[in-house]
Amino acid sequence: MLTADINGNRSRPLPGAVGMCPFCQSEMIPRCGEVRVHHWAHKSKADCDPWWEPETDWHRNWKNEFPLRWQERIFSDEATGERHIADVYTLADLTVEVQHSHLEPEERRSREAFYKNMLWIVDGSRLEGNRKKITKWRNGLTEIIQGQKRTGLFLTDNAEEFFPENWLESPVPVCFDYMGPKADFSAAPQPLFLLYPGIVHSSRLVEPLSRDGLLRSILSEKLNMISVRSIMQNVARLRLGKNRR
Numbered sequence: 001m002l003t004a005d006i007n008g009n010r011s012r013p014l015p016g017a018v019g020m021c022p023f024c025q026s027e028m029i030p031r032c033g034e035v036r037v038h039h040w041a042h043k044s045k046a047d048c049d050p051w052w053e054p055e056t057d058w059h060r061n062w063k064n065e066f067p068l069r070w071q072e073r074i075f076s077d078e079a080t081g082e083r084h085i086a087d088v089y090t091l092a093d094l095t096v097e098v099q100h101s102h103l104e105p106e107e108r109r110s111r112e113a114f115y116k117n118m119l120w121i122v123d124g125s126r127l128e129g130n131r132k133k134i135t136k137w138r139n140g141l142t143e144i145i146q147g148q149k150r151t152g153l154f155l156t157d158n159a160e161e162f163f164p165e166n167w168l169e170s171p172v173p174v175c176f177d178y179m180g181p182k183a184d185f186s187a188a189p190q191p192l193f194l195l196y197p198g199i200v201h202s203s204r205l206v207e208p209l210s211r212d213g214l215l216r217s218i219l220s221e222k223l224n225m226i227s228v229r230s231i232m233q234n235v236a237r238l239r240l241g242k243n244r245r
Helices: 057-063 105-115 128-134 211-219 225-237
Strands: 004-006 009-011 027-031 039-042 071-076 083-089 095-099 118-123 142-146 149-156 174-177 192-195 204-209
Touching: 057 083, 057 095, 083 105, 095 105, 105 118, 192 211, 204 211, 204 225
Parallel strands: 095 118, 118 174
Antiparallel strands: 004 009, 027 039, 071 083, 083 095, 142 149, 149 204, 174 192, 192 204
């Protein structure tokens, strides 16, 4: 984790400090080496959030893109008593979950049902097959162009040919980052790909974005489920030719 409580205040890891986990109240120790992103670790195995998993530096770097007060927010369901730690929670009530490792569909659906208004940022570089798929995106995605105006939005009839299949059924937007820990940094950098949920014009809607572009959308509070649905509704109203250009 990136934060712990010290004397009742949330704090970054500090050499020699002792913190408390804000979720399970167990003791945490700082890891402040020269190689990995500084973070807190539970001193002993603790009964913490069952959704918690070991974090890569890629995961921590994404969380560090956001203000400290947005990071590692605790959610509670008053009806059931269920509690979880969200990676990021914005002022627009958007939960951002960053995912590197494989996630079983059942747990994915549980998180989506719990947080509702959320966005996934998924490491698309984790599997070699997924890394190879996306290199052909320019030939497989068709941009929506209105008049002489480029929209920056693309449609595909074959999303499974470009994106990990276990994420295609998500009812919330999923952003794939192919510059993760196992990225091929000798190749040209790939953009992020925001896959919109659901079907529009019998296809899937995709928006390639720079990292800064995605962050601006989140930090300016423009990205949430309401804005996602609005974009999809606007695209659905468009009259598209056979080649969608």
